[in-house]
Amino acid sequence: MALEKLRKEDTLEMRKRLIGQSCRLFYSDDPVKIVRARGQYLFDENGTRYLDCISNVHHVGHCHPSITAAAAAQMELLNTNTRFLHDNMVVYADRLRATLPEKLCVFYFVNSGSEANDLALRMAQQYTRHDDVIVLDHAYHGHLMSLIDISPYKFRKLAGQKEWVHVAPLPDTYRGLYREDHPDPCQAYADTVQHLIEEVHRKGRKIAAFFAESLPSVGGQIVLPEGTRLKSQSEYVRAAGGVFVADEVQTGFGRVGSHFWAFQLHGEGFCPDIVTMGKPMGNGHPLACVATTVEVAEAFTANGVEYFNTFGGNPVSCAIGLALLDVIEKEDLRGNATRVGAHLKDLLKNLQLRHQIIGDVRGVGLFVGLELVTDRQQKTPATETAARVVKRLKEEDNICVSTDGPWENVVKFKPPMCFSMEDAELVVRCIDRILTGQLHKDAAVYSSYQKMVHRYTDHLQIH
Amino acid sequence: MALEKLRKEDTLEMRKRLIGQSCRLFYSDDPVKIVRARGQYLFDENGTRYLDCISNVHHVGHCHPSITAAAAAQMELLNTNTRFLHDNMVVYADRLRATLPEKLCVFYFVNSGSEANDLALRMAQQYTRHDDVIVLDHAYHGHLMSLIDISPYKFRKLAGQKEWVHVAPLPDTYRGLYREDHPDPCQAYADTVQHLIEEVHRKGRKIAAFFAESLPSVGGQIVLPEGTRLKSQSEYVRAAGGVFVADEVQTGFGRVGSHFWAFQLHGEGFCPDIVTMGKPMGNGHPLACVATTVEVAEAFTANGVEYFNTFGGNPVSCAIGLALLDVIEKEDLRGNATRVGAHLKDLLKNLQLRHQIIGDVRGVGLFVGLELVTDRQQKTPATETAARVVKRLKEEDNICVSTDGPWENVVKFKPPMCFSMEDAELVVRCIDRILTGQLHKDAAVYSSYQKMVHRYTDHLQIH
Numbered sequence: 009m010a011l012e013k014l015r016k017e018d019t020l021e022m023r024k025r026l027i028g029q030s031c032r033l034f035y036s037d038d039p040v041k042i043v044r045a046r047g048q049y050l051f052d053e054n055g056t057r058y059l060d061c062i063s064n065v066h067h068v069g070h071c072h073p074s075i076t077a078a079a080a081a082q083m084e085l086l087n088t089n090t091r092f093l094h095d096n097m098v099v100y101a102d103r104l105r106a107t108l109p110e111k112l113c114v115f116y117f118v119n120s121g122s123e124a125n126d127l128a129l130r131m132a133q134q135y136t137r138h139d140d141v142i143v144l145d146h147a148y149h150g151h152l153m154s155l156i157d158i159s160p161y162k163f164r165k166l167a168g169q170k171e172w173v174h175v176a177p178l179p180d181t182y183r184g185l186y187r188e189d190h191p192d193p194c195q196a197y198a199d200t201v202q203h204l205i206e207e208v209h210r211k212g213r214k215i216a217a218f219f220a221e222s223l224p225s226v227g228g229q230i231v232l233p234e235g236t237r238l239k240s241q242s243e244y245v246r247a248a249g250g251v252f253v254a255d256e257v258q259t260g261f262g263r264v265g266s267h268f269w270a271f272q273l274h275g276e277g278f279c280p281d282i283v284t285m286g287k288p289m290g291n292g293h294p295l296a297c298v299a300t301t302v303e304v305a306e307a308f309t310a311n312g313v314e315y316f317n318t319f320g321g322n323p324v325s326c327a328i329g330l331a332l333l334d335v336i337e338k339e340d341l342r343g344n345a346t347r348v349g350a351h352l353k354d355l356l357k358n359l360q361l362r363h364q365i366i367g368d369v370r371g372v373g374l375f376v377g378l379e380l381v382t383d384r385q386q387k388t389p390a391t392e393t394a395a396r397v398v399k400r401l402k403e404e405d406n407i408c409v410s411t412d413g414p415w416e417n418v419v420k421f422k423p424p425m426c427f428s429m430e431d432a433e434l435v436v437r438c439i440d441r442i443l444t445g446q447l448h449k450d451a452a453v454y455s456s457y458q459k460m461v462h463r464y465t466d467h468l469q470i471h
Numbered sequence: 472m473a474l475e476k477l478r479k480e481d482t483l484e485m486r487k488r489l490i491g492q493s494c495r496l497f498y499s500d501d502p503v504k505i506v507r508a509r510g511q512y513l514f515d516e517n518g519t520r521y522l523d524c525i526s527n528v529h530h531v532g533h534c535h536p537s538i539t540a541a542a543a544a545q546m547e548l549l550n551t552n553t554r555f556l557h558d559n560m561v562v563y564a565d566r567l568r569a570t571l572p573e574k575l576c577v578f579y580f581v582n583s584g585s586e587a588n589d590l591a592l593r594m595a596q597q598y599t600r601h602d603d604v605i606v607l608d609h610a611y612h613g614h615l616m617s618l619i620d621i622s623p624y625k626f627r628k629l630a631g632q633k634e635w636v637h638v639a640p641l642p643d644t645y646r647g648l649y650r651e652d653h654p655d656p657c658q659a660y661a662d663t664v665q666h667l668i669e670e671v672h673r674k675g676r677k678i679a680a681f682f683a684e685s686l687p688s689v690g691g692q693i694v695l696p697e698g699t700r701l702k703s704q705s706e707y708v709r710a711a712g713g714v715f716v717a718d719e720v721q722t723g724f725g726r727v728g729s730h731f732w733a734f735q736l737h738g739e740g741f742c743p744d745i746v747t748m749g750k751p752m753g754n755g756h757p758l759a760c761v762a763t764t765v766e767v768a769e770a771f772t773a774n775g776v777e778y779f780n781t782f783g784g785n786p787v788s789c790a791i792g793l794a795l796l797d798v799i800e801k802e803d804l805r806g807n808a809t810r811v812g813a814h815l816k817d818l819l820k821n822l823q824l825r826h827q828i829i830g831d832v833r834g835v836g837l838f839v840g841l842e843l844v845t846d847r848q849q850k851t852p853a854t855e856t857a858a859r860v861v862k863r864l865k866e867e868d869n870i871c872v873s874t875d876g877p878w879e880n881v882v883k884f885k886p887p888m889c890f891s892m893e894d895a896e897l898v899v900r901c902i903d904r905i906l907t908g909q910l911h912k913d914a915a916v917y918s919s920y921q922k923m924v925h926r927y928t929d930h931l932q933i934h
Binding site: 040 | 476477479482483485486488489490491492493494495496497502503504505506507508513526528529533534536538539542543546547548549550551552553554555556557558560561562564565568576577578579582583584585586589590592593614615616617619625628629749750754755756757763768769771772774775776777778779780781782784785787788
């Protein structure tokens with residue numbers, strides 16, 4: 009095996025030749041070749057260390073030794089499929105059950121968040137015997153055909169909106185339909201869902217499900233406003249015969265710090281009918297899951313058709329999943345997410361006082377967004393500056409961040425959960441320097457423009 | 472972590488309570504708890520050894536030390552996503568390329584055969600700008616919503632056939648539309664595809680793709696007859712503007728022995744437009760892939776939309792994939808599949824001479840089917856006997872086989888590729904004993920029935 013032996017330009021040449029170009033590279037002008045990682049740090053082929061602010065998948069830190077040890081031990085022993093009885097799957101399901109409301113007690117293990125959402129959609133339609141789905145604007149629920157259909161982020165660029173899909177406004181109080189200045193944005197957003205349901209009914213159609221990311225990610229690291237009536241919305245959907253699906257693929261497993269699941273931010277009384285989980289679940293290992301109620305599970309079983317997922321729930325995947333739960337607890341990573349996330353948000357809020365370009369700072373736990381705007385009144389997205397911040401953080405500071413949101417103007421932070429206070433301070437200090445330089449650079453551009461105008465005016469006056 | 476510590480009845484109770492009942496267990500009356508495996512052997516919680524004739528996923532043998540070592544070494548080093556450059560993915564793509572016709576040189580890595588087929592469908596529709604798909608009867612292409620639509624094996628039990636899906640007869644010369652007695656079954660089956668295309672065109676619809684498993688599996692371990700015109704069929708499909716997708720999820724990576732891919736059985740000149748691979752690819756690790764041509768890949772890229780698969784193509788998955796290719800070569804597992812597969816087929820053919828219930832023995836390499844019929848003329852499926860053979864092999868001989876085919880009367884053999892001559896001899900000897908006993912048992916049942924009839928007749932005569 010030729011491991012890490014190619015020169016970077018050869019790797020890049022082979023990549024361009026052999027891998028579909030739809031699979032994009034970070035920093036496409038000058039991609040990074042990473043050969044090693046540990047905790048929140050990535051190392052390139054020259055040993056240069058990068059601070060990783062974006063690998064939410066590598067939840068408890070890259071290459072955590074407990075995860076590797078659990079995986080290797082189980083791979084040595086057994087890795088068969090779920091048609092045989094095995095303890096790992098049932099013990100793991102039981103551990104996940106303990107993190108969820110009592111009603112969510114039946115599990116299906118799969119290999120990716122996309123497989124989980126596809127299964128959730130199938131279950132919702134089968135349970136309700138309805139077809140239609142409500143989603144939030146800009147949502148992304150996965151790369152499979154069924155999920156592109158329910159992802160405005162994707163279908164707008166592809167086949168367009170299907171007649172069975174209905175898009176509710178994103179409850180974004182910064183730049184959405186109802187903002188901070190609205191007397192009750194939470195109720196107003198809840199009403200949009202109720203109105204959408206009425207519209208669907210007027211068309212003679214019926215709601216199977218409302219899919220929502222508990223914290224919309226590609227929508228722009230959106231934190232639903234406190235008091236958001238997800239509970240009301242789920243009740244409207246249930247009254248229409250549909251189910252509420254909480255997509256926790258990006259946000260689960262304690263990223264929000266205070267709770268294990270982000271939907272739990274909406275209060276004790278709120279319980280989705282289906283929860284999908286993925287990305288952080290296996291710390292990079294392909295592992296995902298659907299949790300649901302006895303009622304939904306029984307309706308799914310009722311047709312008598314087997315659901316078999318070749319790799320889903322195998323002993324190795326479940327051993328890794330169990331090890332991850334242990335690490336979250338032992339290392340108090342939820343506590344760390346709460347503390348470091350709050351510190352990071354505070355530092356960014358301070359930065360906002362000094363940089364007009366920072367329109368909004370929002371987040372919960374280690375899910376944080378920094379929205380850049382060229383004009384705080386108009387909230388014009390500062391897309392180019394956001395791209396420059398990403399590029400300069402990489403080139404000058406060896407820090408990896410990326411952008412999200414419909415205008416790619418939200419710098420996002422979703423680091424491994426071992427991210428430290430010092431890491432937060434470093435990245436904010438560097439952003440400060442870049443934005444300050446940017447200001448000077450903008451000022452310099454402006455001043456050279458002024459000079460040019462003056463020269464031109466002089467020229468006109470001479471002649 | 473509570474590993475292998477539960478009593479079997481507790482594991483079973485937790486499984487029933489926590490895991491969706493659509494996820495079925497083998498031997499549902501008395502499921503097996505497997506705690507350890509090596510090569511072609513499974514071990515239960517009491518240390519009882521089972522010979523595994525069905526785990527095609529564990530391609531080079533359960534828990535192969537080379538695979539475990541490669542996985543652990545890479546997990547310790549790095550497991551990030553494909554937005555960073557890494558050697559493993561490009562080196563692996565290059566190794567796969569070397570096994571395929573020159574035209575199939577662009578790769579997309581995913582986590583399951585289902586994800587691969589979903590992506591293949593999406594690519595086919597995007598490349599051709601057509602919607603419709605032809606599939607073979609009884610085909611199974613995966614558990615995702617898009618794939619249930621193109622899997623007669625599933626959609627007949629679920630939502631039914633969509634208007635954009637067209638089912639061609641399965642080229643099964645044993646019990647299909649055209650049989651061994653037909654002058655040219657290969658051309659006759661090819662003609663059915665051409666007729667189907669004409670019918671689709673008459674409806675004003677257009678063909679995007681013809682999906683076919685190179686050796687139909689759940690269809691009943693079907694070996695397409697020698698001389699099958701897959702080449703002609705693919706030409707008909709291309710003439711209609713569609714592409715040919717070879718589903719190698721069950722059959723790739725040398726299972727057929729003589730070739731690396733089962734579609735290569737159809738001659739040098741035959742090249743699909745898309746090949747999907749999965750199950751055996753990672754020896755149990757969630758790893759799958761789509762290979763296609765530059766033309767299809769470019770059309771897929773042309774819409775400017777990124778394809779990102781969170782776990783697909785990560786360094787650990789690719790390290791495992793590479794290690795698997797090495798083991799196939801080093802241990803000459805294709806040679807072994809050819810030799811042991813031929814021996815197994817010979818032994819079963821001999822058995823057929825002595826057991827009327829064996830209607831057909833077919834296979835290539837270590838992909839072998841034994842079709843049981845109560846009547847060789849009518850070919851009435853001996854479904855119950857097949858189930859009894861499966862049950863008794865497990866209970867009396869600790870051998871795992873299972874059944875396939877629309878009537879579940881085909882005993883299938885798809886063992887790990889290290890399956891030995893002795894293993895083949897053992898399983899055939901045991902089947903011989905069971906079928907002989909079965910005959911005696913049937914005779915005994917018949918004789919007791921006769922006696923009952925006589926008694927009843929006597930009774931009538933007396934009164």
